[in-house]
Amino acid sequence: MTNASGSNSTLRSNYITVNAPPVVSSIDPSSGRLGSALIIMISGSPFICRPSPRTTFTYSGTSGGKTASRAFVAIRTIFVSPTELTCYVKVPVTAVTGRYNVTVMNGDGQAVIFPNAFTITSAKPVVSSINPDHGVAGNTVTITNLAGKNFSQNAKVFLKRYISNSLVARNVKVVSSQKITCLFSLSAKTAKGKWDVVVKNQDGKTGVKSGVFIVR
Numbered sequence: 001m002t003n004a005s006g007s008n009s010t011l012r013s014n015y016i017t018v019n020a021p022p023v024v025s026s027i028d029p030s031s032g033r034l035g036s037a038l039i040i041m042i043s044g045s046p047f048i049c050r051p052s053p054r055t056t057f058t059y060s061g062t063s064g065g066k067t068a069s070r071a072f073v074a075i076r077t078i079f080v081s082p083t084e085l086t087c088y089v090k091v092p093v094t095a096v097t098g099r100y101n102v103t104v105m106n107g108d109g110q111a112v113i114f115p116n117a118f119t120i121t122s123a124k125p126v127v128s129s130i131n132p133d134h135g136v137a138g139n140t141v142t143i144t145n146l147a148g149k150n151f152s153q154n155a156k157v158f159l160k161r162y163i164s165n166s167l168v169a170r171n172v173k174v175v176s177s178q179k180i181t182c183l184f185s186l187s188a189k190t191a192k193g194k195w196d197v198v199v200k201n202q203d204g205k206t207g208v209k210s211g212v213f214i215v216r
Helices: none
Strands: 023-028 031-033 037-045 054-063 066-073 076-081 084-090 098-105 111-121 126-131 140-149 156-161 164-168 170-176 179-185 193-200 206-215
Touching: 023 098, 023 111, 037 098, 054 084, 126 193, 140 193, 156 179
Parallel strands: 031 111, 126 206
Antiparallel strands: 023 037, 037 084, 054 066, 054 098, 076 084, 098 111, 126 140, 140 179, 156 164, 156 193, 170 179, 193 206
């Protein structure tokens, strides 16, 4: 453009290109067990290659009577094409079982949330031993090591006997997927003899060790 003085000037554009946020249409597989390593294919569009996209799994809901909000991030999310991502995931052994929202964020910050798209499950718990393995009616017993495997966070523990009501453990702490500590309050009327030890994971799966705890 030529101005009144006869000099030339150039108009410059200050427009910035903003990419559309991505849309996720499917996730495969859509479930995984605690502690499992998965390769997940995410389909949708438009995905961009640089900077690298990021995938987050978030659980929000009620767990163990309390509102829980927990999240973990995929180890790596790889751009395959504008319509496909490959996601490498290690499901934490301490994760809460249930449904998770999946958030895919492109490198430019544009993101989409795919609600209830991924489910974490647990294998059936296995009870192998309990220490101490006995208690006296009318006393509280501190269990220092309920051993086994596949214990999930917020698992419930109780003693069960054929002709008696169940005794629910208090102060249950899942130390790891292989160890639980808890307390049993035995009333003076607690039936004497052998009791089964039961661990129930949050997803309802149950493990039982028959007759392993004795009330004296």
